[in-house]
Amino acid sequence: MPLATHKNDEYSFSKKPYVLGDDQLNLIEEFLREQQELTAVDRFSQKHASTPGHAQKNYYQDLIPIRKPSTGEQYAFEVDLDKCTGCKACVVACHSLNGLNDQESWRDIGSIRGVVDGVAEQQTVTTACHHCADPACLNGCPVGAYEKEKDTGVVRHLDDQCIGCQYCSLKCPYDVPKYDKSLGIVRKCDMCHERLAEGEAPACVQSCPSGAIQIKVVQTSGVHEAAKGGRRMLPGAFQSEYTKPTTVFRSKRKLDATMQASDEYELTPAHSHxxxxxxxxxxxxxxxxxxxxxxxxxxxxxxxxxxxxxxxxxxxxxxxxxxxxxxxxxxxxxxxxxxxxxxxxxxxxxxxxxxxxxxxxxxxxxxxxxxxxxxxxxxxxxxxxxxxxxxxxxxxxxxxxxxxxxxxxxxxxxxxxxxxxxxxxxxxxxxxxxxxxxxxxxxxxxxxxxxxxxxxxxxxxxxxxxxxxxxxxxxxxxxxxxxxxxxxxxxxxxxxxxxxxxxxxxxxxxxxxxxxxxxxxxxxxxxxxxxxxxxxxxxxxxxxxxxxxxxxxxxxxxxxxxxxxxxxx
Incomplete structure (x- = not known):
């Protein structure tokens, strides 16, 4: 069959079939071979071809616990700050999965900075609801629009009960409950509890490309103990003894207590109400x-x-x-x-x-x-x-x-x-x-x-x-x-x-x-x-x-x- 060739913005047909040379055949074979070697499946199989199955834990770990919390335990976020790059993939995933409005966000990205041992340091922070052991939002709500699940410890907001008084927003020292003016109610992170119930990781956890966010099972007694003595989850955060947050932030870097929020000196008036x-x-x-x-x-x-x-x-x-x-x-x-x-x-x-x-x-x-x-x-x-x-x-x-x-x-x-x-x-x-x-x-x-x-x-x-x-x-x-x-x-x-x-x-x-x-x-x-x-x-x-x-x-x-x-x- 003749091949079409382009000449002077017009197509013409050659009666002589086009024949590939040996060099061109070798080039195509090389491309096909390279494509096979670069597939994700091939790379994965080559990496673990000579590795015992149990050794794979050195490379991968579960995003959520393999068991549910028992008595005296609850789910909690664990954040490896050294892995957080501030890419906001977790923010986008949370926004998309939960169908949030344009100006609504249940997970936020911030940063702290300061001088540690004479060196200027800055640390990116990803944060959402901390599902506190003693949640101030739940205690302050006048209409019972919050509940803390007994089996998981997740603090859920009941949208159909909310009257939009926004008092939970004033009570929470972490700015977690967000008021949606179009709906006339407050909403917040619920740790994707429906996904957890089916053994699936929350949207933010599953979307993080560096694995900085995980779900862990924590002892509530340990949470209460960690909140004593004016301790804070993170430099710049409010004292944990107020609500006893469960989120654990980990880092191999030294985060000095004198580090402050990057927006600490910003003078922005609060809502006038x-x-x-x-x-x-x-x-x-x-x-x-x-x-x-x-x-x-x-x-x-x-x-x-x-x-x-x-x-x-x-x-x-x-x-x-x-x-x-x-x-x-x-x-x-x-x-x-x-x-x-x-x-x-x-x-x-x-x-x-x-x-x-x-x-x-x-x-x-x-x-x-x-x-x-x-x-x-x-x-x-x-x-x-x-x-x-x-x-x-x-x-x-x-x-x-x-x-x-x-x-x-x-x-x-x-x-x-x-x-x-x-x-x-x-x-x-x-x-x-x-x-x-x-x-x-x-x-x-x-x-x-x-x-x-x-x-x-x-x-x-x-x-x-x-x-x-x-x-x-x-x-x-x-x-x-x-x-x-x-x-x-x-x-x-x-x-x-x-x-x-x-x-x-x-x-x-x-x-x-x-x-x-x-x-x-x-x-x-x-x-x-x-x-x-x-x-x-x-x-x-x-x-x-x-x-x-x-x-x-x-x-x-x-x-x-x-x-x-x-x-x-």
């Missing part, structure tokens, strides 16, 4: 108003006859707006009714339940205060049955109940953030901020009510404003002073966050607070401007405290695995 900002500020001001009203009625019942109703009305309105705002923070609010499931371990669950009881008690107290007005609107038949004046003890009892539930609710709000172990949210700092907002809001509201409804301001109200203002100033200024320290710390980083990327918010906070205090002084000193000054003072104070609470969330140092790249909020 604006619905929580509004909720915390307004509920605390509302509790402060009811507290000041209750104290005032005990000290000067006659004077508070005209102030009692407006103070409680303002408290109910602000409290309701705050509680409604909290629901907008939830990604899946329909399941919020299950918040009682975490009552045993979760401070958030306790906060939700107590605030839920506080509002009806506060509304009952308001109804009692407004009873003389409500009685006149009641039908004649109802007036014949109901008393026109309620007993004094009943009014005091309802007021005391509302105040008590409000104070306990605010305490739970404080503990919600203290329990996350963030340095910026320690007990003293959070108590000063939340307690200061409650008292300053209550006493400023009292001054405004006295200026509008009583034409004069008492020493009790002015003294309360000054003392609560001092409490706020001392608390916030003390959190700015670490910026001048030479030693790097979480406190210094939070101070620098406020003074640099968040400086505009900080300045506006001080400006509005100053405007509120000046408006109070002007209303007191210039009687014709009493009402206007009172209104301006209240509005300015609410704006100022809202900005302060925004700083409370954004200036906190996010706890995470070291060197992890920051994500957009």
């Amino acid at each position: 604006l619905p929580l900002v509004t909720m915390l500020m307004l509920t605390q001001v509302a509790v402060g108003l009811s507290l000041v009203d209750g104290i005032g009625r005990l000290l000067a019942p006659e004077r508070f006859t005209n102030l009692h109703l407006p103070l409680l009305l303002a408290a109910v309105l602000l409290g309701k707006v705050g509680l409604i705002a909290s629901f907008t923070h939830l990604g899946s609010p329909k399941g919020a009714w299950r918040c009682f499931l975490g009552l045993k371990t979760s401070w958030l669950s306790r906060e939700v339940i107590l605030f839920g009881a506080w509002m009806p008690a506060l509304m009952l107290s308001l109804a009692v205060a407004a009873w003389p007005h409500l009685y006149g609107w009641a039908p004649t038949a109802a007036q014949a049955i109901l008393p026109s004046v309620l007993p004094g003890w009943f009014a005091l009892a309802t007021s005391a109940l509302a105040v008590l539930l409000g104070l306990v609710s605010v305490f739970c709000s404080i503990m919600v953030y203290v329990d996350t172990r963030r340095a910026f949210w320690s007990m003293g700092k959070t108590l000063g901020r939340f307690g200061g907002t409650m008292l300053l809001g209550g006493f400023t509201g009292l001054c405004a009510a006295e200026l509008i409804f009583a034409d004069s301001v008492t020493v009790f109200a002015v003294t309360g404003v000054l003392l609560s203002l001092v409490l706020k100033l001392v608390t916030e200024i003390r959190q700015l002073t670490p910026a001048k320290q030479d030693e790097w710390s979480y406190a210094k980083k939070s101070a620098l966050l406020q003074l640099q990327p968040l400086s505009s918010v900080l300045k506006l906070r001080w400006l509005t607070l100053t405007a509120a205090m000046l408006a109070v002084a002007l209303a007191i000193l210039v009687p014709p401007l009493a009402v206007t000054g009172a209104v301006v003072a209240c509005i300015s104070l609410l704006a100022s405290e809202w900005l302060e609470r925004k700083l409370f969330f954004q200036a906190v140092v996010t706890l995470k695995m070291p060197g992890e790249l920051s994500r957009p909020h």
